[in-house]
């Protein structure tokens with residue numbers, strides 16, 4: 001297959017990176033949820049044993 | 050992604066092979082769903098099974114048919130379709146190999162089913178010794194595994210011929226992912242094959258009298274944890290590489306996807322002890338090591354979450370969304386091919402949180418062998434994975450049968466997903482709660498001699514029955530849609546969506562295709578995690594146990 005693009009730099013587009021702020025917020029919320037549930041059961045453990 | 054070998058359409062002959070796998074999978078869904086409904090009804094205390102059957106027979110049927118048969122058949126069929134689509138139509142030899150695999154698995158499934166239905170194998174789907182089933186039950190399961198290896202051989206052959214034809218190029222992403230899952234499966238099933246062939250079969254045939262329970266359970270869980278990743282990775286394939294195409298976006302990064310699959314291959318196997326944390330006979334130091342390795346699997350899981358959020362946000366922003374979460378509104382909520390797997394992704398948040406709890410030694414003492422665990426894997430397997438499989442079926446089945454998903458069916462499919470989510474919220478939520486209050490899993494209804502604590506569980510058991518009934522409705526809907534798409538939907542062309550990589554993504558390095566390296570590290574990690582504990586177990590072995598048949 002012809003590959004006319006060979007040798008052309010792929011990173012010439014300097015257009016600004018899309019913002020991933022929502023992704024950052026989402027993974028923080030996710031991490032927060034993991035910690036809260038884990039601590040919830042942990043305190044149950046501490047309480048019982 | 051490499052498009053030069055990509056088929057616009059899966060070849061009809063390869064499509065038939067995948068559909069054969071799917072027929073068995075959906076028959077399994079029908080049978081297993083009915084069993085599940087009965088279990089929740091029995092556990093509510095308001096319903097009794099007829100005398101010719103019993104709770105443990107039904108539960109064995111449910112676990113085997115859904116946990117082992119539905120999953121293995123669907124996954125093998127799906128992966129065969131992925132490889133045929135992205136690496137080119139199978140050769141005659143490869144296709145024949147696939148059919149031999151399919152029939153071997155099917156014969157094994159029938160043997161196993163007969164043993165369960167005639168009540169000669171009510172040992173639950175984990176078949177722990179010293180419960181002893183009829184030898185044909187073990188033999189049937191062995192055939193299922195051997196058949197899956199033969200299916201796997203077809204995938205490996207197709208991969209190898211693609212690489213030969215395209216020297217120096219990374220394989221198509223979906224072929225790569227199918228191959229990783231196949232390799233992981235082969236390495237993992239060696240453990241269960243070993244306990245079945247060397248311990249359980251000779252013992253059930255009466256050739257030996259006693260069995261070493263700890264060795265057998267350890268070999269089972271050497272397989273049992275990668276088993277759950279074998280279920281999960283095909284869902285990840287759809288999330289990473291197919292859902293982006295469905296929403297009209299791009300794969301966030303090809304390399305990140307490959308990297309996370311390789312990490313699953315490395316860290317899924319040397320971690321079986323996290324299922325045996327409460328078991329005597331294993332040195333806590335080795336349990337500790339395997340728990341550390343378990344927590345390493347959290348990394349690729351969080352990478353997946355990040356990558357999915359990023360895919361969705363990049364797509365939403367390209368459509369002009371603003372604000373922190375404006376992109377959520379831009380997603381195609383009216384498209385079942387997206388919405389149903391998305392419900393699965395959402396379920397993976399509480400599912401993952403539960404998993405981290407299960408794997409933590411002290412917290413495991415709170416939830417071990419309680420119905421919490423059942424609640425957990427009905428989120429991971431019976432929601433995240435299964436809803437993604439349903440979402441895949443909504444386009445793959447019509448693609449393979451030359452039909453289309455109509456507007457009406459699309460709508461019904463979304464309803465199906467929502468019904469499932471509601472039913473599972475009730476059932477799994479109540480299971481988690483009752484489990485924290487100490488309710489045991491794998492047990493029929495009992496008031497435990499009027500115990501006060503057991504009385505606390507009953508309202509949750511009724512909630513489980515409500516959820517189970519709603520879920521059963523969801524299963525009927527799914528079966529209806531499947532039959533429609535396989536046999537009755539209007540003829541046409543349904544797209545097989547394969548994602549393309551975002552322009553900004555880095556080029557994929559070839560190191561990911563270095564199987565000597567990855568399999569080498571896999572084996573080293575396994576040897577490191579298991580050799581000394583195994584020597585301990587064998588050197589200090591008790592005389593072993595005779596078999597018990599309580600059915």
Ligand code: HEM
Pocket residue numbers: 082083085086088089108109111112113115116119173174175423427430431435489490491492493516517518520521524
């Ligand atoms: C109608 C939908 C479903 C209902 C009502 C249901 C209900 C149940 C219940 C009540 C149990 C536990 C019983 C006990 O521990 O005593 C159970 C176990 C189980 N379920 Fe389901 N389930 C459903 C769907 C599924 C699906 C779709 C899968 C997998 C694809 C699945 C896989 C399993 C497995 C592997 C077990 C463990 C069996 C064992 O502990 O031996 N279930 N199910």
Ligand SMILES: [Cu+2]
Pocket residue numbers: 273274277323324
């Ligand atoms: Cu595990």
